[in-house]
Amino acid sequence: MPNLRLLTWNINSVRLRLPLLAEVVRELAPDVVCLQETKCPDEFFPHEAIAALGFPYRTARGMKGYNGTAILSKLPFAERAADPNWCERGDCRHVGVDLDVPGGLELHDFYVPAGGDIPDRDLNPKFAHKLDFLAEVTAWTAARGPAKRAVLVGDLNIAPLEDDVWSHRQLLKIVSHTPVEVAALNAWAAAGEWHDAIRHFVPPPEKLYTWWSYRAKDWLAADRGRRLDHIWCSQDLAGKLARHHIHKAARGWTQASDHVPVLLELAL
Structure with missing residues (x-):
């Protein structure tokens, strides 16, 4: 098969x-799109409009006003319905599928x-939730063992490397780079x-960003970005x-x- 996008x-x-999703699809021609922060209850998810963009296979886990994940695909898949309900919150932060490609994915x-x-667990319940979420997904991952024929994507809301932020020194005490x-x-x-x-593809020390704050008057001129969006693949x-x-x-x-959208091509 041609490269999987x-x-x-x-x-x-x-x-x-x-309309912006339509533009992304037109310009980048992805086979599979993984969305975060869909902010849409499942009953209002725009299935027909997305099907019209060329994605007959879709799954969405959403809620009103915030959070939400969705996978849109040109390829058939089976949803992984048994994956955990993280922190017992049911807050639509994860969806998994098994893609129907040669060898499976x-x-x-x-x-x-x-x-x-x-950035203080005791003073900020949201920060405590973030750390608890990371601990839980890490324990689940460790129990499953090394990933095989797998890809993990998403807004992981952490810029891990010094070169994933515009200023390592100035962001050390800012949530997303602490x-x-x-470490988590x-x-x-x-x-x-x-x-x-x-x-x-872009090893350090080259800077690499996927997010620029709405607070910047001129995001492009300031270029104070962070790499919060990630794609990981299994070693195989x-x-x-x-x-x-x-x-x-x-x-x-x-x-x-x-x-901004992040694209990966795999030569499966």
């Missing part, structure tokens, strides 16, 4: 940004809690022996990585998300 994007409201789409503004968060994300990756598929797929693309131009679109 996987795309991940925190769309920040799938209904609001349907397990695909997970995650939206990790952002964690609020104060040492405790970085690294433990998760190590538990599954995941390979960082995007840094495979590391040799099949063909190409990546960070669609930075999307950040400048009208009504843009603060995250």
Whole structure:
């Protein structure tokens, strides 16, 4: 089969940004799209409009106003309905499928809690939830053993490397780049022996961002970004990585998300 094109994007409201999703599909031609922050209850998910974009296979886990994940595919899949309900919250932060490709492919789409503004478990329940979520997914991953024929994508809300943020020194005490968060994300990756598929193509010290704050008056001129969106693959797929693309131009679109689409091509 031709290269499999996987795309991940925190769309920040799938209904609001349907026209932008159509543009992403037109420009990048993904086979599978993993969305986060769909902000849409399941009964209102725009299945017909997305089917019209060329994705006959879809699964969505959503709720009103926040969170939500979805996988849109040109290829058949089986949903992984038995995967855990993280922290017993039912807050739609993960959906997994088994893609029908030669050899099979397990695909997970995650939206990790952002964690609020104060990086202190005792002072900030949102930060405590983030750390608890990471601990739980790490334990689950460790129990399953090294990932095989698998890809994990999503807005993981942590920029782990010094070169994943515009200023390592200035962001050390800012949620998304604190040492405790970085250690937690690294433990998760190590538990599954995941390979960082995007840094495979863009090794440090090159800067790499996927998110630019809405608070910046001129996000492009300031370029104070962070790499919060990730694609990991199992070690047995590391040799099949063909190409990546960070669609930075999307950040400048009208009504843009603060995250941009990230594409990976696999030569399966």
